[in-house]
Amino acid sequence: MKPSFTGAVIMAPMTKGSNLPYRRLCDELGATITMGEMALARKLQKQSRPEFALLRRAPSEKVFGVQLAGRQAEEMAWAAALAVERGADLVDINCGCPIDDMVRRGIGSALLQKPRRIAEMVTAMKKAVGEVPVTVKIRLGFTDDDLNYLEVARAAEDAGADALTVHGRTRTARYRRDASWTAIGEVVQAVKIPVIGNGDVLFPHEAEEKKAIAGCAGVMIARGALIKPWIFREITEGRYLDLTAEERLAIYERYVALGREHFGADERGTTRLRGFLVWHFGFWCRYVPRHADGSYPRMQEREELFAARSELEALLARNDEAAHAYLADCLLEGRRPDSPPPVPSDLIVERSEVPEG
Ligand SMILES: Cc1cc2nc3c(=O)[nH]c(=O)nc-3n(C[C@H](O)[C@H](O)[C@H](O)COP(=O)(O)O)c2cc1C
Numbered sequence: 001m002k003p004s005f006t007g008a009v010i011m012a013p014m015t016k017g018s019n020l021p022y023r024r025l026c027d028e029l030g031a032t033i034t035m036g037e038m039a040l041a042r043k044l045q046k047q048s049r050p051e052f053a054l055l056r057r058a059p060s061e062k063v064f065g066v067q068l069a070g071r072q073a074e075e076m077a078w079a080a081a082l083a084v085e086r087g088a089d090l091v092d093i094n095c096g097c098p099i100d101d102m103v104r105r106g107i108g109s110a111l112l113q114k115p116r117r118i119a120e121m122v123t124a125m126k127k128a129v130g131e132v133p134v135t136v137k138i139r140l141g142f143t144d145d146d147l148n149y150l151e152v153a154r155a156a157e158d159a160g161a162d163a164l165t166v167h168g169r170t171r172t173a174r175y176r177r178d179a180s181w182t183a184i185g186e187v188v189q190a191v192k193i194p195v196i197g198n199g200d201v202l203f204p205h206e207a208e209e210k211k212a213i214a215g216c217a218g219v220m221i222a223r224g225a226l227i228k229p230w231i232f233r234e235i236t237e238g239r240y241l242d243l244t245a246e247e248r249l250a251i252y253e254r255y256v257a258l259g260r261e262h263f264g265a266d267e268r269g270t271t272r273l274r275g276f277l278v279w280h281f282g283f284w285c286r287y288v289p290r291h292a293d294g295s296y297p298r299m300q301e302r303e304e305l306f307a308a309r310s311e312l313e314a315l316l317a318r319n320d321e322a323a324h325a326y327l328a329d330c331l332l333e334g335r336r337p338d339s340p341p342p343v344p345s346d347l348i349v350e351r352s353e354v355p356e357g
Contacts, residue, residue, distance in 0.1 A: 001062055001063050001089060002063075002089065002133075003033055003063045003065070003089055003090050003133055004032070005162075005163045005194035005196060005217045005218050006194060006217045006218065007032070007217070007218060008032050008033055008196060008217065008218030008219070009030065009031055009032050009033075009207070009218065009219055009221070009232055009235045009236055010031065010032065010033040010034075010035060010065075010165075010196060010218060010219065010220040010221065011023060011026040011027075011031040011033070011034045011035060011220075011221060011225050011232070012035055012198065012220045012221060012222035012225065013035035013036060013037060013038055013065070013067035013092065013094070013137070014035075014037065014222055014225075014226070015037050015038055016037065016276075016279060017037075017222070017225070017226050017283075018034070018035060018036050018037045019037070019262075019276060020036075020056060020057075020058055020262050021255060021258035021259040021261070021262045021263075021276075022229070022255065022258075022276075022280070023035075023036070023058065023061060023064075024058050024060060024061065024258045025229050025251070025254060025255050025258055026225055026229050026232055027058075027060065027061050027062060028060075028254070029229050029230050029231075029232045029233045029251075030232035030233040030235070030236040030237075031221075031225070031232040032062065032063065032218075032232075032236075033062075033063040033064075033065055033089075033090075034061050034062075034063070034064055034065070035064075035065040035066075035067055035092065035220075036054055036055070036057075036064065036065065036066050036067060037054050037067070038054075038067045038068070038069050038094050038097065039051050039054040039055060039066060039067065039068055039069070039079070039083075040068075040069050040070065040107070041068050041069065041070030041071075041072075041075040041076050041078070041079035042070060042071075042075060044078075044079045044082060045075055045078065045079070054066075055082065055083050055086045055087075055088065056086070057086070057087040057088065058262075063089045063090070064087065064088060064089050065088060065089060065090040065091070065092055065135070066083035066088040066090075066091050066092070067091075067092040067093075067094050067137065068080060068083065068091060068092065068093060068094065069093075069094040069097060069102065069107050069108055070107060070121075071105060071106040071107050073117070073120040073121045073123070073124040073125075074124065076093065076121045076124060076125055077121075077124035077125050077127065077128040078128070080125040080128050080129050080134065081128040081129060084128075084129045084132050088132070089132065089133075090132060090133040090134070090135055090162075091125060091129060091132065091133075091134055091135070092134075092135045092136065092137055092165070093111075093118065093121055093122070093125070093134070093135070093136045093137065094107075094108050094137060095108065095109060095111040095112055095118060095136060095137060095138045095139070095152070096108060096109050096137050096138060096139045096167055096171070097109055098171045098172075098174060103171075109139055109142055109171040110142070112138065112139060112141060112142045112146075112148065112152055112171070113142050113146070115148065115151050115152045115155035115156075116155065118136060118152060118155055118156055118159070119155045119156065119158065119159035120159070121159075122134055122136065122156055122159035122160055122161045123159045123160060126159075126160045133162035133163065134160070134161055134162055135161060135162055135163045135164065135165065136156040136161050136163075136164050136165070137164075137165040137166075137167065137198075138152050138153065138156075138164065138165070138166055138167070139166075139167050139169055139170055139171055140166070140167075140168060140169060140170050140180065140183050141170045141171070142170065142171050142172070143170055143171065143172045144170050144172060144173065146170075147170070147183075149166065149183060149186070149187060150186060150187065150190045153166070153187045153190055153191050153195075154190060154191060157191045157192065157193050161193060162193060162194075163193055163194040163195070163196060163217070164187065164191065164193060164194075164195050164196065165195075165196040165197075165198055165220050166183070166184045166187050166195060166196070166197060166198060166216075167179065167198040167199055167220075168180040168181055168183050168184050168197070168198065168199040169199060178199075178200055179198070179199020179200045180199075181197055181199070181210045181213040181214045182213060182214070184197040184198075184199075184210075184213075184214040184216055185213060185214035185215055185216070188214055188215045188216050189215075194216075194217035194218070195214070195216045195217055196216060196217060196218045196219065196220050197210055197211060197214045197216040197218075197219050197220070198219070198220040198221075198222070200298075200299045201219055201221050201224050201231070201235075201299075202223075202224045202227065202228070202231070202296075202297070202298070202299045203231075203234070203240060203290075203296050204231070204234040204235045204237075204238060204239060204240055205240070205296070206296075207219050207221075207235045208238070219235070221235075223283070223299060224299065226280070226283035226284075227283050227284065227286045227287050228243075228284075228287050229251060229255075230243060230251060240290065242289050242290065244310075244313075245309075245310050245312035245313040245315075245316055246312065248284070248287070248316060249312065249316075249337075252277075252280075252284065252327075252331055253331060255277075255280070256273065256277070256331045256332065259273040259276060259277070260273065270332060273332070274328050274329070274332060277324075277327075277328035277331060277332070278321075278324045278325055278328050281323075281324035281327055281328065282319070282324060284316065285316060285317055285318060285319045285323075285324070286319070287316070287317070288306050288317075289306070291306075292307075311338075312337065315327070315337060315340050318340075318343065320343070320344045322341040322344065323340060323341065323343075326340055326341050
């Protein structure tokens with residue numbers, strides 16, 4: 001389907017996190033666009049099978065975007081044409097990946113230092129894919145001393161980009177500081193194409209507030225989608241949903257069903273799915289509901305210590321490997337998770353250290 005950026009609630013491109021069954025889950029829960037994991041143009045050119053798998057769309061996905069990373073305009077144009085041939089509804093250029101190894105090779109956020117190169121990529125990719133939108137995902141700059149987001153945004157627009165996503169941080173900031181939605185708003189003012197804001201959305205009111213600050217067309221969600229995939233339903237319905245632990249478990253069961261369809265129900269598929277499940281529990285355990293005083297936990301704060309309202313909620317909040325492995329096995333075997341492994345001693349220490357009163 002042709003993407004609509006106005007009012008979009010987008011599941012972000014995430015290595016590992018945007019695996020196909022998890023995208024299907026987020027699509028079912030209301031994401032209006034689902035982005036795949038970053039695929040490297042160079043590896044696609046080398047016919048790498050795992051890289052080709054990243055271009056695969058689920059037929060049920062409403063709007064599927066492929067994110068490409070590369071260094072040269074020609075390889076990106078070639079890869080964009082391939083992605084579209086395989087069903088992508090949009091192709092996105094990664095100008096944000098902070099990983100040293102990528103940056104050394106001139107890929108990801110390294111491109112922020114070369115706005116002209118980004119423009120060349122957009123031009124070449126537009127030519128290669130015709131009507132299919134080409135979008136660009138940027139950060140505010142390579143370092144805090146080099147905030148060139150307006151220059152990069154204008155270069156992408158002038159070259160014909162159909163939309164921009166702005167993650168309101170620099171490469172060097174990583175996740176340390178809050179994303180700046182004021183800066184995202186400056187981009188909105190500087191260009192005519194739709195701008196998607198990205199950074200720190202965990203609850204529906206935050207999506208509203210941040211969108212209002214920036215005046216952007218839509219929002220993109222990454223960690224929020226990994227921690228609570230129902231965030232898309234919350235945002236599209238415009239209300240906070242306090243899911244019970246049972247309801248959350250049902251969502252995780254749905255992921256298992258989708259995972260089995262994708263990876264296969266044989267031993268090999270089950271082992272792969274188990275690996276993903278354990279990984280996902282590392283994010284799912286971070287969910288904390290609204291506080292008793294009505295305030296909301298913030299993305300940037302880790303809250304290990306909240307008063308769980310049931311044994312199952314306490315189990316789902318555990319962030320130790322034994323609990324994640326146990327929960328994954330229960331889900332795969334269709335068992336109730338009612339005899340969890342003992343809480344590791346370091347976790348007990350952490351919990352008993354809560355000051356009283
Ligand atoms: C596990 C994980 C993998 C990510 N992989 C990618 C990626 O492949 N491409 C990309 O542009 N951004 C990637 N990101 C960054 C997110 O898309 C997003 O820009 C960033 O996390 C800020 O959004 P958030 O505050 O909603 O998490 C990744 C983030 C996470 C947590």
